[in-house]
Amino acid sequence: MKARLLEILVCPSCGNLHALELKDQEVRDQEIVSGVLVCTHCQAKYPIRDSIPRFVDSDQYADSFGFEWNQFNRVQLDVPGKSNESENTIKEKTNLTPEKVTGKVILDAGAGAGRFAEVISRWGAKDVIAADISSAVVACYRNIGERENVHVIQADLFHLPLRRESFDIVYSIGVLHHTPNTRDAFREVSTFLKSGGFMAIYVYSVTLGMAYTDYLRRITTRIPKRLLYVLSLVSVPLYYVYRVPVIGALLNTVFRISMHPHWRWRWLDTFDWYAPTYQWKHTYPEVFRWFKEAGFVDIDLPNTRH
Numbered sequence: 001m002k003a004r005l006l007e008i009l010v011c012p013s014c015g016n017l018h019a020l021e022l023k024d025q026e027v028r029d030q031e032i033v034s035g036v037l038v039c040t041h042c043q044a045k046y047p048i049r050d051s052i053p054r055f056v057d058s059d060q061y062a063d064s065f066g067f068e069w070n071q072f073n074r075v076q077l078d079v080p081g082k083s084n085e086s087e088n089t090i091k092e093k094t095n096l097t098p099e100k101v102t103g104k105v106i107l108d109a110g111a112g113a114g115r116f117a118e119v120i121s122r123w124g125a126k127d128v129i130a131a132d133i134s135s136a137v138v139a140c141y142r143n144i145g146e147r148e149n150v151h152v153i154q155a156d157l158f159h160l161p162l163r164r165e166s167f168d169i170v171y172s173i174g175v176l177h178h179t180p181n182t183r184d185a186f187r188e189v190s191t192f193l194k195s196g197g198f199m200a201i202y203v204y205s206v207t208l209g210m211a212y213t214d215y216l217r218r219i220t221t222r223i224p225k226r227l228l229y230v231l232s233l234v235s236v237p238l239y240y241v242y243r244v245p246v247i248g249a250l251l252n253t254v255f256r257i258s259m260h261p262h263w264r265w266r267w268l269d270t271f272d273w274y275a276p277t278y279q280w281k282h283t284y285p286e287v288f289r290w291f292k293e294a295g296f297v298d299i300d301l302p303n304t305r306h
């Protein structure tokens, strides 16, 4: 953690208003590696462990993600000159560009291992707060935590330790539908955006063929994570069978696997589909309504973009 993060953090226990004070800190190379953050108002305490301020004391319902992102910590990270899939994905899903993020204060709500925060940081944001409820923050910190403009925090997006209306840009990719209530999560996260700011989200949409995998998920979410991790490896060879025309498409509605050409990415995405406790799906009109209700104007849905 950088000392500068103290300018951004507030106590989530007493109304997101009061500053936090740093105590008992151990500092190495400008990074605060351990210590305690204490609320100047209610005296609530939050530990800093392995350079990450912790505002929750467990992964809660998101333990599959903690496991996933620490197993596959660098699989989706761009490698300059070799792969830029995360950069292309964030452009496509949010319409953000280097010009739009340069110098901005940005919240990545549910950062996982930090693949998108990595892009945003590289594009020149002033500060990127990469928040996640799970131990994915350990992978995220290892990947990008020491960058000057990155701040990794372990926190629940329903109780973020941040000042409301203080971010120029808020984005959340593939996260809100993995919380107990997507709409409530959206509403909560949107309160951290400044008036006139920009917010982008990506949530799963309702599509045909999902019904059966939902049924399968009732079983897979009960399988111990390590066993499911091994079972998901079946997606690696199955990919070649699923590429057979017609048969492949049929099989994929019965037992969905990722069709990513990279085998580790495919394995990760298949596990990511079957493991999470919550996985809601939504329609475009529903999401459009959430933005309207939260007071947004100029709302752009991908299927209305020209």
Ligand SMILES: C[S@@+](CC[C@H](N)C(=O)[O-])C[C@H]1O[C@@H](n2cnc3c(N)ncnc32)[C@H](O)[C@@H]1O
Residues within 6 Å of the ligand: 062, 065, 066, 069, 109, 110, 111, 112, 113, 114, 115, 116, 131, 132, 133, 134, 136, 155, 156, 157, 158, 172, 173, 174, 175, 178, 179, 272
């Ligand atoms: C599918 S991953 C997406 C991670 C990242 N946005 C990406 O696309 O690579 C979903 C992430 O949301 C996080 N998450 C779920 N519920 C959360 C909550 N209430 N608060 C913060 N993070 C949460 C999980 O821990 C997980 O890392």
